[in-house]
Amino acid sequence: MDMDAFVAASKPTWDRLEDLVRRHRRLTGAEVDELVELYQRATTHLSVVRSGSTDALLAGRLSSLVARARSAVTGAHTPAWREVVRFFTVSFPVTAYRARRWWLGAAAASLVVAYVVGVWVARNPDVQAAVGTPEDIRQLVEHDFADYYSEHPAASFAGEVWINNAWVSMQVIVSAVLLGIPIPWILWQNAANVGLLGGLMHAHDRAGVFWGLILPHGLLELTAVFLAAGVGMRLGWTVIDPGPRRRGEALAEQGRAVMSVALGLVAVLFVSGLIEAGVTPSGLPTWARVSIGVLAEALFLTYVIVFGRRALRDGETGDIEQAPDLAPTA
Template sequence: MDIDAFIAVHSPEWDRLDELSRRRRLDGAEADELVRLYQAVATHLSTARSAAPDPALVTRLSEVLVRARTKIAGAHEPAWRGVVRFATVSAPAALYRIRWWTHAVTVGFLVVAVVSGVHVALNEDVLNSFMSPSAQEKYVDYEFEDYYEPGPGFTGLVWTNNFWITWQCIGGGITGFFPLYVLWQNAIGVGSTGGMMAAHGELDRFLSLIAPHGLLELTCIFVAGAAGLRLFWSWIDPGPLKRSTSLAREGRALVTVAVVLMVALGVSGLVEGFVTGSDLFWWLKILIGMVALAAFWTYTYVLGGRAVRDGETGDLSADEAGAYAVTAG
């Protein structure tokens, strides 16, 4: 084969393919032409390799084909971009969408906890039903405070326990009642402990020990409860979607919430493991807890609000989740 004649005849096609591959946008006709030229040039490369293996020509055609293949197939985003998008768009959007559910759960939890605490503090018979007076004194004097032993082992234990509570709320969300049951049990537990401490004149110690980590930790539990209840509600009131589609969409967004809570609970676990039981001033401990909570809600309202206004829901993208049909009634 005459290599010079081969280049002279087909060079315009190679140049045209290279030109189309470098363009940012192509119309329909140009996209069809790109595919057709890619197939033709691939044949030219095969011919050149078998009949006239000129290194310069083979390299030139290979480079043009690689660029064209990328244009046709589309370039994949680096993995780190997906992580960044999840952290700055999908995750805060999922939290923002259930913000009012979270606030409602928070109010309900606190009401139950306060009522429970007052009931325990003002009723000696109820107080003594938990433990004997001597055991109460022992618990109030040092056992409650000694529980918060600084260290990584305690941090891991706390994180595991709290994440299990959140997963109960999330995983049982479809039932509707199970998140309420978990929240009720925890509200009674927190309120009763506070009531016992208050009955012995140690309410200030109770608040100073629970506030540093509890502000973010309890908020995570509230969010988990809200996510579980929102999942149940998506089944009760699916809107314009089929119930199965609404449930699937909310379920995928709920997994996003679970991942965020895993990280947030890790932060509260670090605070509980290294700050709550430390020798820092009590006001500094609480300040650290407040900063952690403020960061969580800033993340939710600023990044989440922006993402939701841009149409994000915390669900997978349309091409990942698949199209869904809107139905009437």
Template sequence: MESAVLKSTQFRREREPSWRELEDLLEKLRKGSPRSLTPQELTRLPTLYRGALSSLSVARSISLDQSLLAYLESLANRAYFQIYGPRKGFFAVASAFVRRGFPAAVRELARPILLAILLSVIAAFAGYFLCMNNAEWYYTLMPGSAAQGRMPTSTAAELRAVLYDHDTAPGDMLSAFASFLFVHNAGIGIVCFALGFAFGLPTALLLIQNGLMLGAFVALYVSHGLGIEIGGWLIIHGSTELLAIMLAGGAGFALARAILFPGGKTRLGALAETGRTAGQVALGCVLMFCVAGMLEGYARQWVVTLWARYAIGGLMLAFWAFYFLQPLPPAPDDESQ
């Protein structure tokens, strides 16, 4: 026991000055930036880091006391993150994601996203024509919680009131219905992505169901002579919210594709690689749902002029088209070249 203590003490005495020097440099970096170090100190830092790693390796091999091992592990970890860790702060990372990460991920998953859009559009048209030909289909396609009392038996005046009644207090029927739609659509989008690993089948079913409900809802208003009005009511937030659902569905399909068709990679490896890109799309969809929530909570309920509703929705569509199709800024690796 005494021999081990002596060995540990001698080991510390011989190498501790370099550890202290490394600690001092790390503290300077923590309080400032690499510019706070002199050129000599910057040159010295990697050498001291490698020395700490060597000390840790030796300490482990000769089984020195646990307190010394814990100290050296902590020192080595701190040095690693200061030397090799990311230099960008939260806002820089968020800015890079919004400017390049999200649109680049959407472009990379263009095919599965187009599949999600195609399924949603076909389902919406199917729901519309089914309900226009037979109003009874509305009760099948639109669950009671989603209908919120809006049925084929409702009068045109009752349906119009939902679209233009903006003078009532918060918490009224209009606010409750708008909140329901946002929560429902956001939930659909998130689940579409999350269930992509189940070979994409739940994702496809959810997209089809959502499209059928949308088509049935539009058919209800068209059958009462309110087609243009319901278009204006939906486009303000739908141009963002429905697009986000389709993007999330495309991300789910990308996960399914990685599992079903991994190519030359293992399924786990293909899923991990695709999952990083799909995860970026899903994160971007969360931001889009937040934007849609603000449009739904304010613009749609307080902008009652029909042309203004279409103008806002059209501008949002144009914005998203430009955002996803514009030339991307160079990647960080490209900037350094």
């Protein structure tokens, strides 16, 4: 093949494609069709040039044109950092805010259960005797409970705590696949265990130790669990009451919301794990450690309320921007 003749014959096509690529945001419908056609033609030309010419400069110039044309035809992707920013400023907080009644209800119910169980255990020696021998309980309240937070190096303990907290929350998230039916039982077990431990600590005059060690990280950690439970139970309720949408559409949207919360809780539980490993067992005064936990909880709730309410006011739902399963409904 005479490559010089081929280049001379193809150059008007390349020049026209160059012009369309430069103006691709302002093209008419006919020009868009032309852009696609010329892009396909230029792709073929690039193959010919690569196989029949040793001119690296020509091949590079044409390859660049084809790449820019491909971007114009397929559309540029949103930069990854923008997706991350959108997730943490819109998707996650608005999803949490929309499900607030569910996870606040889960929190209230769990606190009631923990309080009732704690009072029952603290005021009934027979119940305490059924839990364990006096020696076992004494070992727990005087040594094991406090030693749990300081027996490992902070860095490794933070990783263990994060994995454990993530596992508990993931159990709740996975339960959403079963329409949230197991979630009340998981919350009951968690609340009963906290109440049992708190009751034993109170009964043996170790209330200060209990609250001083549980509050710094527990506020944020339990909020994460309650949030996961809330969106999971909301998914189950969607089956019963999908609203004005088709049931499949409502379930798809709520399922994506569950996954959004699961991703967001990775960061929340990471912070909780850092507090549990670095603040809870530290030598700071109890008031300082508790204050750090309260501050972390207040910051998270403020974040959800401020960003979630603003996104909801702007019409955001937390769903992906171009949901694939939407259909007009009357």
